[in-house]
Amino acid sequence: MIAIRDITVTFGGVIALNKVTVDLTDPVVGIIGPNGAGKTTVLNVLSGFLTPKTGSINAFGTELLSLKPHMRSRWGLRRSFQKEQVVDELTVADNVGVVLDSLPLSAAERERHLSAALEFAGLASVRRERAAGLNAFQRRMTEIARCSAGPAKVLLLDEPGAGLSQNEVEILRRTISDVHAFNGAMTLLIDHDVDLIQAVCSSTMVLDFGSLVTSGPTRTVLSDPRVRAVYLGVEEVA
Template sequence: MIELSGLTVKFGGVNALDAINATFNAPVNGIIGPNGAGKTTTMNVISGFLKCTGRIAWNGQDIGQMPAHKHTRWGLRRSFQKEQIADDLTIAENLQVILDATPGSRADKRADMERALELTGLTAQASTPAGGLNTFQRRLTDVARCLVGNPKIVKFDEPGDGLSREEANRLGDLILQVPEVTGATVLVIDHDVDLIERICVETLVLDFGKRIAFGPTRAVLDDPHVKAAYLGIEDVE
């Protein structure tokens, strides 16, 4: 369970996040909204990159004051809009960078890497330099990095960006397996409403830093206020 209580971020006189409350109980959860709504700001706050007022808790544990450099060891993983992989390292070496920052025996880490490579279908390419990968392979490598080291929270920021429909569907199937394989709670930001509807049990909708809806994804997407703010239909009173 991830609980956001009164989450507020101010940039000068602008409320980037305005007292956001949400409790994510589902294995895979979505965060959606138009550009500038506060989605990535929410991810950055949970990651410890931005200071905020309010409380962030995981299964009752307050993690909001945890320094960002301790998050990897604790179990927080994040896939950014632009894949954060090193082109001069192989796929396996990109995973090893994460494992080197987490506790565990060498044997356990090796087994952990093998599991992540198998789950993402990258076992045969493990020794391939990342600089030679295509867009989908790079995204899979980024996902594999999120699977190692006993993650507790895994966050995906626009994972379907730049992918074909078939690739986005394959990625969605992979994300659905993350909670079962790792035990982690997953948060997904994406403008692909079809992907969000298919994989996310619960969804938070933001607009101008405010919460406008939260709940079961299908019900949220049917909310007239969500359609007005996010789906571009005529506004509602």
């Protein structure tokens, strides 16, 4: 479980997150809300890119805010970004394997984890190709493989489905759904594709103007009149 308590983030006079408190327990949790709601800010706090003004985050018994970003990565926290971060000059295998380099693994263990992640993401056949030759979908899957490699505990995925075709999103959906079975990790997923959120997220939290609107089972959350008004743009008729 990830227990987020009273997380507040400010940028000058702007409150990006306002005393956000929520328990996240399901294998895949959605984070939704309109642009500027604070979704990516939550991931930035979890990954250590931002230090909150107040609050605490306990993930599976570990107080994350006490760890520097590189220690969170070694602990098992992995992150993808809205703009994919794939190095063209490296091979697919090297792009994925970099996350394993700081871990105390033997050469055989490293190769086992690397091969498993590449197979999981459907990239085994292109492992030796330079990333410069990959298409947009393969680049996204390279990031999924990197996040999934080794003893991962929490995956933070920021709009991984952006720009993908319907068929590619379907493959992505199946892959994200299988992460927990593959390595036991929890996934936190930001995406504007409500169909993707419904398909893979057992529970969902909704943010608006930095505040938590609601959190709970995805179907219940998406039928909430507040969510329909704030996020889906549907106003209830009295």
